[in-house]
Amino acid sequence: MRPLDVIAFSLTSLGSNRxxxxxxxxxxxxxxxxxxxxxxxxxxxxxxxxxxxxSLGTNLVIVIPGRAETAANTPATLVGETxxxxxxxxxxxxxxxxxVRRMAPINIGELSxxxxxxxxxxPLLGSTASLLEIHHLRLERGSFLPEEDMEIARPxxxxxxxxYRELFGRENALGELVRLGGFRCRVIGVLGSEGRSLGMDTExxxxxxxxxxxxxxxxxxxxxxxxxxRDPAAIARLKTHIGVTISKRHHGxxxxxxxxxxxxxxxxxxxxxxxxxTVAGIAAISLVVAGILIMNVMLMAVAQRTGEIGLCKALGAxxxxxxxxxxxEALLLSAIGGLLxxxxxxxxxxxxxxxxxxxxxxxxxxxxAAAFSTALTTGFVFSLLPARRAARLDPIQALARH
Amino acid sequence: xxELREVSRIFSVGxxxxxxxxxxxxxxxxxxxxxxxxxxxxxxxxLLNILGLLDTPNSGSYLLEGQDVTSLSDRQLAATxxxxxxxxxxxxxxIPRLTARQNIELPLLLAGVPRRQRLERSSRLIEAFGLAxxxxxxxxxxxxxxRQRVAIARAVINEPAVLLADEPTGNLDRSSGAGIVELMEDxxxxxxxxxxxxxxxEIGERAGRQIRVVDGxxxxxxxxx
Ligand SMILES: Nc1ncnc2c1ncn2[C@@H]1O[C@H](COP(=O)(O)OP(=O)(O)OP(=O)(O)O)[C@@H](O)[C@H]1O
Ligand SMILES: [Mg+2]
Numbered sequence: 001m002r003p004l005d006v007i008a009f010s011l012t013s014l015g016s017n018r019x020x021x022x023x024x025x026x027x028x029x030x031x032x033x034x035x036x037x038x039x040x041x042x043x044x045x046x047x048x049x050x051x052x053x054x055s056l057g058t059n060l061v062i063v064i065p066g067r068a069e070t071a072a073n074t075p076a077t078l079v080g081e082t083x084x085x086x087x088x089x090x091x092x093x094x095x096x097x098x099x100v101r102r103m104a105p106i107n108i109g110e111l112s113x114x115x116x117x118x119x120x121x122x123p124l125l126g127s128t129a130s131l132l133e134i135h136h137l138r139l140e141r142g143s144f145l146p147e148e149d150m151e152i153a154r155p156x157x158x159x160x161x162x163x164y165r166e167l168f169g170r171e172n173a174l175g176e177l178v179r180l181g182g183f184r185c186r187v188i189g190v191l192g193s194e195g196r197s198l199g200m201d202t203e204x205x206x207x208x209x210x211x212x213x214x215x216x217x218x219x220x221x222x223x224x225x226x227x228x229x230r231d232p233a234a235i236a237r238l239k240t241h242i243g244v245t246i247s248k249r250h251h252g253x254x255x256x257x258x259x260x261x262x263x264x265x266x267x268x269x270x271x272x273x274x275x276x277x278t279v280a281g282i283a284a285i286s287l288v289v290a291g292i293l294i295m296n297v298m299l300m301a302v303a304q305r306t307g308e309i310g311l312c313k314a315l316g317a318x319x320x321x322x323x324x325x326x327x328x329e330a331l332l333l334s335a336i337g338g339l340l341x342x343x344x345x346x347x348x349x350x351x352x353x354x355x356x357x358x359x360x361x362x363x364x365x366x367x368x369a370a371a372f373s374t375a376l377t378t379g380f381v382f383s384l385l386p387a388r389r390a391a392r393l394d395p396i397q398a399l400a401r402h
Numbered sequence: 403x404x405e406l407r408e409v410s411r412i413f414s415v416g417x418x419x420x421x422x423x424x425x426x427x428x429x430x431x432x433x434x435x436x437x438x439x440x441x442x443x444x445x446x447x448x449l450l451n452i453l454g455l456l457d458t459p460n461s462g463s464y465l466l467e468g469q470d471v472t473s474l475s476d477r478q479l480a481a482t483x484x485x486x487x488x489x490x491x492x493x494x495x496x497i498p499r500l501t502a503r504q505n506i507e508l509p510l511l512l513a514g515v516p517r518r519q520r521l522e523r524s525s526r527l528i529e530a531f532g533l534a535x536x537x538x539x540x541x542x543x544x545x546x547x548x549r550q551r552v553a554i555a556r557a558v559i560n561e562p563a564v565l566l567a568d569e570p571t572g573n574l575d576r577s578s579g580a581g582i583v584e585l586m587e588d589x590x591x592x593x594x595x596x597x598x599x600x601x602x603x604e605i606g607e608r609a610g611r612q613i614r615v616v617d618g619x620x621x622x623x624x625x626x627x
Contacts, residue, residue, distance in 0.1 A: 308497055
């Protein structure tokens with residue numbers, strides 16, 4: 001038989017039992033659509049994270065007190081010593097180096113802020129003027145932290161957009177005195193409302209000079225130090241600079257963890273790839289279910305069409321030909337179902353993007369190929385048994401059962 | 403052209419042996435018109451199925467146009483059926499979803515004949531068999547006689563060496579049955595070997611050679627009527 005004739009013949013057979021065909025198409029297309037849509041969303045989430053990091057600035061190096069990787073093994077932890085704090089002096093020392101472009105020490109805590117009887121619990125962030133640039137923050141009005149010696153605990157603050165709204169409504173806040181913890185401090189600026197970067201909702205922040213934050217939170221140490229490299233090529237040098245500087249200052253111990261955006265990014269990237277693969281795998285199970293459905297329906301179809309199969313044999317069809325005919329029918333069904341599923345999946349991904357523009361749900365090419373070929377493979381594998389059964393029918397008995 | 407030598411076909415049903423064909427020897431010459439008659443269960447259909455390569459003997463040999471066909475592979479059997487055998491059945495066995503023309507072309511389709519040739523050959527038969535106004539009808543839109551014409555057209559479209567008919571008129575009224583017999587005889591006049599199994603003596607007695615089967619044996623063979 002010629003391939004085109006096989007397809008045409010299969011189509012007449014599929015067309016003759018619409019309900020059966022539609023059922024199998026539905027199962028197949030839902031399976032494929034699930035793979036496409038879920039991987040699309042997984043991939044979209046991955047791209048979203050990557051994007052978030054990129055907006056943070058990929059030249060950023062984060063210095064955290066304590067050695068994360070080897071913390072469990074150092075003698076210091078064994079004898080119960082806590083790692084040495086990072087101090088403002090450390091930060092000062094880190095900012096002096098050839099690969100350094102900018103540096104911002106960070107302190108965080110939680111405090112209550114109040115103005116004219118209105119009070120609220122807010123996350124407090126202590127830093128310096130450089131934070132604005134390093135963290136890509138946008139100032140709505142007023143000014144950011146003053147450029148001055150970071151040892152100066154000037155009692156001023158910059159409010160997140162939401163904090164400002166909740167305390168002041170629409171009233172002017174600039175120059176007003178608010179009560180922050182036990183201290184009074186002057187509002188000098190308000191942040192823009194869209195500033196939202198990973199791990200921190202800047203809308204809800206109150207930003208103060210780092211030394212003032214240490215006073216408010218009653219601490220000497222820093223939460224971390226952000227150091228921005230001159231350019232991507234300088235990151236490696238910057239890391240050595242940080243290591244050398246810290247160990248010089250900490251009696252030969254390099255007791256900090258240095259995180260680059262790259263490594264965090266790579267980790268997230270890996271996590272999301274695995275996640276995407278996992279959901280793809282789960283969705284693929286629905287394809288196997290579709291395959292089993294195809295097998296059942298085909299077994300039924302073979303029983304229904306026994307007479308026809310016997311006839312084809314009497315008219316000169318070999319066992320192989322009968323198998324080819326039935327397997328082609330299943331493959332055709334899978335292909336059509338697969339295409340429908342791709343359409344459905346992309347439609348779903350498109351709809352997801354309409355609802356959540358942030359999530360660029362784009363099914364990766366490998367998932368499309370995998371979903372489609374899984375559909376074909378299931379169709380093939382699960383039609384083999386019914387096809388074999390058909391091929392082995394005794395033509396005389398098959399015809400007699402008419 | 404066809405030569406059976408001591409062919410037996412034994413079925414075992416519930417441990418019991420049924421000799422549907424008991425050492426039958428039979429030679430059929432090209433162009434012969436042969437009828438096979440006999441009581442129900444005597445082995446007529448079994449004989450026809452063996453002749454048509456739908457069934458294989460338990461013992462004995464079968465020569466078709468000089469070739470021993472008792473030990474062919476499935477693929478070879480299929481190819482031989484396709485080229486040399488035309489079958490028609492009591493219940494027509496048309497595929498309901500296909501049109502008359504598509505049903506007629508089915509053997510060519512299976513044999514991989516290109517579309518244009520299929521169309522040519524089926525058109526000739528549709529014309530010759532008086533189906534010219536019905537090529538696009540489906541079997542359920544055709545009368546019994548028309549259905550059997552479609553079935554005969556399908557059986558001969560591959561220009562087989564022999565046409566085997568198992569009760570071809572068994573499901574038809576007298577007049578359409580007569581039409582079918584005429585059509586087959588017409589094909590026989592043009593050289594096609596014809597073997598008809600029938601219960602109807604009126605039809606059986608028209609054949610040039612009549613065979614009577616009882617209990618799997620040929621009990622009567624009258625060459626020349
Ligand atoms: N597949 C089979 N399994 C078991 N026994 C069978 C089978 N096919 C035929 N037989 C038996 O072989 C014998 C001959 O059957 P066959 O169908 O050839 O008879 P027939 O002459 O065609 O009868 P009828 O005129 O009723 O069609 C019968 O006894 C039948 O029961
Ligand atoms: Mg019979």
